[in-house]
Every structure is written in structure tokens, then in C-alpha cells.
Amino acid sequence: MALVLWLLLTVAANTPAEGVDQEPGAFINEVFAGNPPAPEVLWITRSMREPITEILGHNPDALRVRYWGEKHRTAWILEEIGKERPITVGLVVENGHMETVKVLAFRESRGWEVRYPFFTDQFKGTRLTGENELDQSIDGIAGATLSVRALKKLARLALYLHNQTPMTNDSP
Amino acid sequence: MTRHKRKPARAKLLRSLFLWHRHIGLASALFVILLALTGLLLNHTDDFSLDSRHVQYGFLLDWYGVKAPETMLAYTAGSSTVTEVGTQIYxxxxPIPQVSAPLLGTVETHGLVIIGVEGQLLLFTPDGKLIERLDNSAGVPAGVQALGRNAAGDLLVKTAHGNYQADxxxxxxHETADNEINWAVAASPPPALRAALQQAYRGTGLTLERLLLDIHSGRILGSRGVYLVDAAALLFLLLASSGLWLWGRHHANAREHRRMRAAATTRLK
Structure with missing residues (x-):
């Protein structure tokens, strides 16, 4: 009985809020091994608006983006709407290539398959081409077209934004 | 002889059925047009963004009983007012997208307007452009209950475990023991703004998709409307059956006519 109670309490304690796989703060902590740097902000300048609009397919909805950077590595918490509701994604870029893509909160009713590593692992190692496209093809998921599209946009955006930070010039 | 007696009766029946078929057809025409048009539009909900476009006609909103809440909480920041109306923040x-009530407060500080909602702080320019959304990952203290400013104009938030000040x-x-804090206080919006907000809130209460679905199913007229569409569906069934039967009879008569003409031609030869 005690074991059952302990199991129930453990499961309840570790179950994320509805649609939330990991809190953004926990993601940043995990990425920097519990010692995250102070957050920085990147202002979306006029020259950055056009490529960002091209990547997202709409105007950026904020004037600045917060990120955490150390040497040549930056971490981003970005959001994009799949069909109706925003998908929160944590992304880590190192030396201009994608290191990690993790869906932190998925609020859509369909397309949740994009949360799984079999999909997100495809982004590892991708870079941006000169046209701000991903240099590797990402396999889609039947029935999750809009969520897949949203994640591709965010991966391109994180790579683009990384290239706009001072971290991009740091040599390894 | 028998054949001569039966033929006019059958012809009369056919004539009568044809007339009924025509009347049912005319009666159904309006329903067919309505169902076809609404069905076509609903089939392309995404293409026409029917689920994100809203009906603005007052009489339809009244018909659906879409009302704005009486209670509105407004915070003034500079020349702008941020108001909670129902679950929406304006x-x-x-309306501010992807933000929902409760509104915890609004303050203007260092050329920024900060709006506090549950789990988030939103930074705006004084003219209403969103600068950034902040949550716990950006260091915002958990459990924010109110927003305020100190004498130097810095942003402060009240939480259950103390007050925190932002740069x-x-x-x-960082946590602060500052006691001279002006907490943002909610008030009722001015009458002109209240009326405009009521109109704006009502204008987001009914999507075009909902309206078309209700016209298509008859629910726009309540349960009687559903029965009306049921009756129309029965008329369609009747129309299809009588049409098929009439077509069959016509086809059989034409075949018999051709056969008789062929027999007469053979006899003449």
C-alpha cells in the first residue's frame, strides 16, 4: 500500500502541467548544467525584420528576443503557432549549427508527435544556407504538417538569430 | 377493354405524381441552395479562415445572446488603458493576442509599459508595440500578485514570498525591502471606452464558422430549426424517390412506345 502511495505521489510530482513537457527555466538550467549565464537581449533591428519575416511567414511579434549565451553557444526559448495555439520550443545553437531542439510546451490538439526525439533529433547538426534555409532535409509527419512547419521555422529562426549575436564571432 | 379502363387511371396517377414532384422540388429549392452554399463554404473553412473571422452584426450577436461582461478592470499607463474584459485583455x-485574464496590473516605467498577467509579464512600447514576453525563464519571480513602482520609477512585483525589483x-x-511602492490599482474604464470595449468584446464572440454550421444544421432557429432541416431532408428523399420512379415510368413508356411503333411498321410492310 505504501509502495502504491509512493508511486502515485512520485508520478503526480513529476507530471508536467497540461501540454507542458518542461518549464523553460528548467530547460535553460539543464542546457548550462545548472549554471546558466545571465540572459541577454537581441533587439530586432530594421535590417533583421525582413529575413525574420521571410523565415516565419509573418512579422515578428516582438521587438526583442531574450537568449542565454556562453562563448559560441546560445540557447533560445521561442514560440510559434502551429495551427491555433503556440508551441514553445527550446533550441540550442553552437558554432552556427543546431545542437538541441526540444518542445517544451505543446498546446495544439493535433501534431503532438513533433515532441518526440525521433523527430527533433533530425535537426541536430543543421546549419543555415545562404538563403536562410536548413541545409538538411527534415522528414515530415503525416497529420502533423503545421506543427512540423512551425518547428522548422523556429529552427531556422534560432540559427539566424544566433548569427546576429556577438557569440557567433567567438572561435571555439 | 380492361387495358383501356386502366390506362387513364394510371396516366392520372402519373400526372398527379409529377405535379407533386414539381411542388416538392420548388419547396426544396430554397433549402438546397442554402445547404449547398453553406456546405461549400464549410468545406473550405481553412481557406476562408472562417474559424478566425467574426460576425459583427448586432442583431445576430443579440440573437446568439453574446454579451460583454458588466465588470471590467482597467489600469491606466500613460495615455493608454489596459482592461480585462471577461477572459480577454485589451x-x-x-485585444492582446495569446494573453488571458487575470490581469494583475499595468505600470509605465522607464519608457516601457509593463502588463502583468498570470505567469507572464508583457513589455510594450508606450504606443502599444509588444517588445517581449517574460516568464520564469527570464527570471520573473513566481506567483506575481501585483505590479507597482518605487520612487525612482523602477518596476516592482509583489509575490507571496516578498517584493522584487527589476532593473x-x-x-x-532582486528582492527588495522598499516600502515606498505605488501599487497599480484597477478602476472602471471611462464610459466611452467601456462602450467601445463592449462592442469589441461582442465582436469576437461569434465566428463565421459557427454561424454557417448553425445555418447548415438549422440550429440558428433553435430546436425547431433542426426539425425544419429534418423535414427538408425528408423532402429531398421524397424528391429523389419520386424523381427516380417518374424517370423509370417514363423510360418504360418510351420503350413500350418504340416496341409498338416497330410492330406497326412490321405489319405495314
Whole structure:
């Protein structure tokens, strides 16, 4: 009985809020091994608006983006709407290539398959081409077209934004 | 002889059925047009963005009973007012997307307007452009209950475990014992803004998709409307059956006519 109670309490304690796989703060902590740097902000300048609009397919909805950077590595918490509701994604870029893509909160009713590593692992190692496209093809998921599209946009955006930070010039 | 007696009766029946078929057809025409048009539009909900376009006609909103809540909480920041209406938050009369009540407060500080909602702080320019959304990953203290300013104009938030102060760029937070804090206080919006907000709120209460679905199913007229569409569906069934039967009879008569003409031609030869 005690074991059952302990199991129930453990499961309840570790179950994320509805649609939330990991809190953004926990993601940043995990990425920097519990010692995250102070957050920085990147202002979306006029020259950055056009490529960002091209990547997202709409105007950026904020004037600045917060990120955490150390040497040549930056971490981003970005959001994009799949069909109706925003998908929160944590992304880590190192030396201009994608290191990690993790869906932190998925609020859509369909397309949740994009949360799984079999999909997100495809982004590892991708870079941006000169046209701000991903240099590797990402396999889609039947029935999750809009969520897949949203994640591709965010991966391109994180790579683009990384290239706009001072971290991009740091040599390894 | 028998054949001569039966033929006019059958012809009369056919004539009568044809007339009924025509009347049912005319009666159904309006329903067919309505169902076809609404069905076509509903089939392309995404293409026409029917689920994100809203009906603005007052009489339809009244018909659906879409009303704005009486209670509105407004915070003034500079020349703008941020108001909670139902679950929606408005910057003057424009709804702020992806944000929902409760509104915890609004303050203007260091050329920024900060709006506090549950789990988030939103930074705006004084003219209403969103600068950034902040949550716990940006260091915002958990469990924010109210927003305020100190004498130096810095942003402060009240939480269950103390008050926290942000730097001028809202990048870093630290706990503070400052007691001279002006907490943002909610008030009722001015009458003109209240009326505009009521109109704006009602204008987001009914999507075009909902309206078309209700016209298509007859629910726009309540349960009687559903029965009306049921009756129309029965008329369609009747129309299809009588049409098929009439077509069959016509086909059989034509075949018999051709056969008789062929027999007469053979006899003449």
C-alpha cells in the first residue's frame, strides 16, 4: 500500500502541467548544467525584420528576443503557432549549427508527435544556407504538417538569430 | 377493354405524381441552395479562415445572446488603458493576442509599459508595440500578485514570498525591502471606452464558422430549426424517390412506345 502511495505521489510530482513537457527555466538550467549565464537581449533591428519575416511567414511579434549565451553557444526559448495555439520550443545553437531542439510546451490538439526525439533529433547538426534555409532535409509527419512547419521555422529562426549575436564571432 | 379502363387511371396517377414532384422540388429549392452554399463554404473553412473571422452584426450577436461582461478592470499607463474584459485583455480597444485574464496590473516605467498577467509579464512600447514576453525563464519571480513602482520609477512585483525589483531593462530581479511602492490599482474604464470595449468584446464572440454550421444544421432557429432541416431532408428523399420512379415510368413508356411503333411498321410492310 505504501509502495502504491509512493508511486502515485512520485508520478503526480513529476507530471508536467497540461501540454507542458518542461518549464523553460528548467530547460535553460539543464542546457548550462545548472549554471546558466545571465540572459541577454537581441533587439530586432530594421535590417533583421525582413529575413525574420521571410523565415516565419509573418512579422515578428516582438521587438526583442531574450537568449542565454556562453562563448559560441546560445540557447533560445521561442514560440510559434502551429495551427491555433503556440508551441514553445527550446533550441540550442553552437558554432552556427543546431545542437538541441526540444518542445517544451505543446498546446495544439493535433501534431503532438513533433515532441518526440525521433523527430527533433533530425535537426541536430543543421546549419543555415545562404538563403536562410536548413541545409538538411527534415522528414515530415503525416497529420502533423503545421506543427512540423512551425518547428522548422523556429529552427531556422534560432540559427539566424544566433548569427546576429556577438557569440557567433567567438572561435571555439 | 380492361387495358383501356386502366390506362387513364394510371396516366392520372402519373400526372398527379409529377405535379407533386414539381411542388416538392420548388419547396426544396430554397433549402438546397442554402445547404449547398453553406456546405461549400464549410468545406473550405481553412481557406476562408472562417474559424478566425467574426460576425459583427448586432442583431445576430443579440440573437446568439453574446454579451460583454458588466465588470471590467482597467489600469491606466500613460495615455493608454489596459482592461480585462471577461477572459480577454485589451490595449485600449485592441485585444492582446495569446494573453488571458487575470490581469494583475499595468505600470509605465522607464519608457516601457509593463502588463502583468498570470505567469507572464508583457513589455510594450508606450504606443502599444509588444517588445517581449517574460516568464520564469527570464527570471520573473513566481506567483506575481501585483505590479507597482518605487520612487525612482523602477518596476516592482509583489509575490507571496516578498517584493522584487527589476532593473531598468527588466533583465535582472532582486528582492527588495522598499516600502515606498505605488501599487497599480484597477478602476472602471471611462464610459466611452467601456462602450467601445463592449462592442469589441461582442465582436469576437461569434465566428463565421459557427454561424454557417448553425445555418447548415438549422440550429440558428433553435430546436425547431433542426426539425425544419429534418423535414427538408425528408423532402429531398421524397424528391429523389419520386424523381427516380417518374424517370423509370417514363423510360418504360418510351420503350413500350418504340416496341409498338416497330410492330406497326412490321405489319405495314
Amino acid at each position: 490595449w485600449n480597444t485592441t 531598468s531593462g527588466i533583465l535582472k530581479w
